[in-house]
Amino acid sequence: MKFVALFLLCISQFSFAESIEALTTQAQNQNVEAQIILGNKLANGDGVAASRVDAIYWLEQAAQSGSQIAAIDLANLYLDNSSNKSQPEKAIYWLTQLAINDNVQAQVALAKFYETTQSTPSNLDLAEIWYQVSAPNSGEGEEGYARILEKQFNAQRAKQVSSIDQLEVAFDDSSIELSPIAQSKNASSGSSDSIIYIAIALGFAFIGLLFWHLKSIRKMAQNSLSSQSDEQKQKKQLEDKIRQYESTIKQQKRQLETLYRQFKKQQAMSSQPVQKAPVSPQNQKLALACALFGYKPDSIPDSKQIKVRYKQLCKIYHPDLKGSEEDMKRLNGALKVILNTVNK
Template identity: 40%
Template sequence: MSFRITTLIFASSVCLSSLALAFQSPTQPEAQFDLAQQLALKPNSDSPFDVRYWLEQSAYHGYIPAQKQLAKDYGHGLTGEIDYSQAIYWFTSVALNDPTDSGFLLADFVQRHQAEVSKADLVESWYQLAALKNPQAEEAYNQFLEERFNQLRAKQLSEIVDLDKKAIAQEEQENMTFTTQQKAESSSVWYAVGAFGLALLIGGGAFGYRWHRKRAHIQSDHEITQSQQLENQVNELQFANKQLKRQFEKVFKEFKKIKEQTDNQKLAVACAMFGYTPYSIPDSKAVKLRYRQLSKLYHPDSRGSEEEMKRLNLAFKTISQNVTKG
C-alpha cells in the first residue's frame, strides 16, 4: 500500500513540474512580455537575466511594448549590461512600427546620450533593421561589419603591441633594479656572514684563552673580566645573526614585489585583447562568451592566424585565473 502511495505522489509531482515548466515557457509575445514583468517584480539571483531574455523573445515577435521596454533596458542597464547599439536598434524598430511614436523615443534617447552614442552605432542599427527585408541593405551591412571588425582588430593589435613593449621595458628595468639590489644585498649578506665568522673566531679564541688562564690559576678578578668579555662577544654574535636574518627577509620581499608587478602587467595585456580592464573583469560566463566570439575572428580558418589564436588562448587563461565567480 505504501509503495502505491509513494508512486502516486511521485507521478503527481512530475505532472505538476511539467505544468509549471509549461506555464513558465510561454510562446505568445503578450504572455512572454507579461512573464518578464512578473519576474521583474520578484527578483532573485537569476531574475535579471530571465527578464531580459523574455523581453527579447517578445520583442523579436514584434510586440511593441516589449520593444520599448527592451530598448530602455539596454539604454539604462536595468537587468544587464548597458548596450547603446542594441538600445538604438530597438528604439528604431519602435519608430518604424509604432505610428503613435514616429521616432520620438529614438530622437529623445540620442539627444540624451550624445556623448555615448556614436555615428557607427546609429549606422549599424539602421543597417541591421534594413537588412531584415532588403538584400541590398544586408550586403551593405555585412561590408560595414567587416570594415568595423578590421578597424577593431587593428586597434587591438596596436594596443597589444604597445602593452607588450611597455611590459618588456618594465620587466627589463625591474630586472636591472633587482640585479642591482641583489648585488647590494649579497654584499651586505657576505659582510654579515664574515662578521659572523669573525665573531665565532673571536668567541672561540676568547673561550680558549679563558680556559687556559683558568688552568693557570689566574686571579679571580681576571676571570670575571674574561667572562664579561665572552658575554659581550656572544651578544655581538646574536646581533650579527639578527642583521643577517633581516637582510634575507628584505631580499625575499623585493622578489615578491617584482613578481606581483610582472603578473599585473600580463593581466593588463590579456584584458586589452578582450576589451576589459583588470578592474572590470565580468563573471566566467561572460568571459567564455567573449572568448567564443573572438575565436571566430582570430581563428586561422577565419581572418586570423595561429599566432593571434595562441595569443587569445593565453589571454583567456590569464583572465580566467582572475575572473570573478558567477
C-alpha cells in the first residue's frame, strides 16, 4: 500500500511540473492568460519556487498586451510590502492607467492607496477625487468618498475647537482683575463693580469670538471653492486624456479598415479582366490575413515582426480596449494563418 501511495505521489508531482512547463511554453508564445496564471504562481510560490522578479516580468508582459486583470495583479504585487520590496510609484503608474480607462476597481484601489498614505494633504485630496469618480459605479467608492468628507469635516472641527479653547484661556476670569486705584475708590461696593467688570470682559470676549467664527466660516467657504476648482481642473485633464486615447484608437481603426477595403477592391479589379486559375481557399485566407495585418502575401516579414504587429493590433481589437470579441477572434485567426505560412 505504501508503494502505491508513493507511486501516485510521484505521478502527481510529474504531471504538475509538466503543467508548469506547459504554462511557461504558452506564456512564451504570447498567451496572455498563461502569462497571468504563471505570474501569480511565481508570486505566491504555488507549485513552483517563488520569484518576485519572474512574477513581475510575466505580469508586465500580460499587462502590456492590454490585460486589465494582469495590470491589477501587477499593481498589487508592487504594493506588497511583505518582503520590504514595495514599489508604490510603479503601482500608481498601472493603477492610474486603468483608472483613466474607467476601471472602477483601479479607481477604488488608487483612492485607498492615497487615503492610507497621508504623508501630505495633497494625498487626501487625490483620494477624494478618485473616490468621487468611482462612487457612481461602486458602493465601496461611495463609502470611501463619504469617509474622506467626514475626515475633512472632523479635521476642520478640531481646528475650531482648539481655537475656541485658546480663546477661553486668553480671557480666563482669573486674569481679569480690577486696578488697585479702582479698588480703593470703590471699597464699599467692590462686589458689584467686580460683576460689572467681569460682564464687560465677557462681552468683549463674546464679540471677539463672534468675529473669529465669522472669519473661520468665510475661510472655509473660500477653501471649499478652491478645492472644487482644483477638482474640476483635474477631472478635465483626465477627460482630455481619455478623448485623446479614443481618438488615436479610432484613427488606427480607420486606417486598417481603409487598407482592408483597398485590398478587397484591388482583388476584385484584378479578378475581372483576366481569368486566372482559381485561388485556393488557403491562399485566400492568407490574403485576408495579410490585409488585416497590413502586409502583402508576397512580402511577409519574419515571425518576430509579425508578433510585434500582433501586439499593436491587440491594443485596438481587444475587448478590454474598445474592441470586441469578434474582432479579437478574427485577429487571432489571421495570426495563426500567417505564422503557419512563415514557419513552413
